[in-house]
Amino acid sequence: MSIFHTVAHYAFFPGKPRWPESKTELTYAFLPENQLSKNVKSLFGRAFERWSEVTPLTFTETTSYSRADLKIGFFSGDHGDGEPFDGVLGTLAHAFSPPAGRFHLDGDENWVIDGNFLNGSPVSAVDLESVAVHEIGHLLRLGHSSVENAIMYPTISSGTRKVELANDDVIGIQELYGSNPNYNGSEPSFIKYSK
Template sequence: HYSFFPNRPRWPPGKSQLTYAFEPENQLSDVVKGIFVKAFERWSEVTPLTFVETATFNRADLRIGFFSGDHGDGEPFDGVLGTLAHAFSPPVGRLHFDGEENWVTDGNFMNGSPRSAVDLESVAVHEIGHLLGLGHSSVEEAIMYPTISSGTRKVELANDDIMGIQELY
């Protein structure tokens, strides 16, 4: 079953359009940015929320970046595997990915791909759930279930995720 953060933080009811921006120093490719478009779509399909990219990083509601090790927010990353990413609950909107992971961005887990490969879209859909106010779920099929096997792709919301997000928005 789905859960929320303590005190149920959420984006305010009058604010259905959320802007997002990428850390300019990361110089992310269009392929990576396109993965975020798809990940946001999973949630906008089932809520009144819309997500629009903006160029002004400092004014965006949701700020996305890749960082290694200590990056100044008291939650350092730990290299390959372990922590993959973290997101802050509303109204903070920071979404950080561990730059040292072997991120898979082509959706292909071929034989022989490294055991440490992590599917970026799967992690992005999960972290956006946190950004919007969802905690973890006890339902194994749910995007918000707290573990995923390395080399696995899980990008479709389960009914449990949909019921949770629709209770908030």
């Protein structure tokens, strides 16, 4: 089992940092040195959309990494933020609450980007979109949840795809930012793949 970073149900970071109420449009950019594929960038767009579906927040990709509200990058080992990565499995990623907006992923992980664990993926393969949705919750100020099916649960096993927000995630994020009037309240599920 890998560690994302527990508390009864949803939780917030100490001091409850958040994006200002007037800031509902957030921009994100990728570290230029990473040179990510179109598929990976689309995956992150879907992950941000999960949070937009339930809040009034919108997320737009920009090419200006230095000016983006949210800065996403893949790093290995000690990368200068006091939170070094530890190689395959272990700590997969970390994100810093508002207003820092930094989102770092371990570049040494065996990331799966198509959600398919059955076609020759290593046993240690981790679903990138699942981790992205979780870490975006941290970027928005959510802490960890004790509800196992919640996106904000602190761990995820390799071979697991969990990208839909649970009721606990929705209640927590809506307490912070309010509701998207178009949200229909459907209950999510997650899938464990066996090899």
